[in-house]
Amino acid sequence: MTQTSTLLALARLSVVDPEAGGRAVIAVNPPLVVRWMLLSAAILVSVLLFYAVPFMSGQLEMMPPPVGFAAAQFGLNVLVVGLVAYVGRGFGGTGSFDDALWLMAWLQAVTVVLFVLQLVAILALPGLNVLVTLFSIIISLWMLTGFICALHGFRSRAMVLVGGVMVFTIMSFVLSVILLFLGFDFSGVSDV
Structure with missing residues (x-):
């Protein structure tokens, strides 16, 4: 087996x-x-893919600065990694x-x-964009819960999903409070 076919088989x-x-x-x-x-x-x-459609349609000025956006994405991903590792261990996981x-x-x-499929749907078949986006979210959650079970040795994906939703809700609230405390207001409502 070639390395590419091995990676494709692992992705599948x-x-x-x-x-x-x-x-x-993990192995x-x-x-x-x-x-x-x-x-x-x-x-x-x-x-880069996120900025592709606005770039092609001439609406790039409506997007946040790419370096800041990439840094925020990296920070959020590292936060998710920490939550997956340490919250899972807090519930008896071994990862x-x-x-x-x-x-x-x-x-x-x-x-x-999956993101590439979304872009193709946006460009070729705009009517399928919502369906492809929903499918991508479901597949991502499916994979995430399975990966957390594999990482920590958990048996119930449903419980992992419920726990993940609870942690996401709590962290969203905490991050919102911290950002508001620091002076960031993403509501779009101007001061009256």
Whole structure:
């Protein structure tokens, strides 16, 4: 098997059976620098793709600055890695930060392909954009819950999903309060 076909088979397994795919990804066990490089590269490609449609349609000025957006995406991904590793361990999981980093980097790399499908849908068949976006979100959550189960040895994906929604809700609130405290207001409502 060539390296490309091995990666494609691993990506397919990650989508079809995320728990088995997650265990296979963890078994690759690359050096820590490779894990950080994959996460960084996947985020960079995602950001470039995110700016592609506004660039082609001449609406780039409506987008946030790309460097700041990429930095924010990287920071949020590192936060997710930490939450996956340490909240999971808090609930009796056995996964490490390094393996959580590797799994989330792999998840980001696979979701780049889903993002490309979304772009194709936007450009070729705008009516399917919402359906493709919904499908991408479902696949991403499916993979994330399976990867967390593989990482920590959890058995119930439903409980992982419920726990993830709770952690996401709490962290969204905490981050909103912190950003408001720092003077950021994303509501779009001007002062009266």
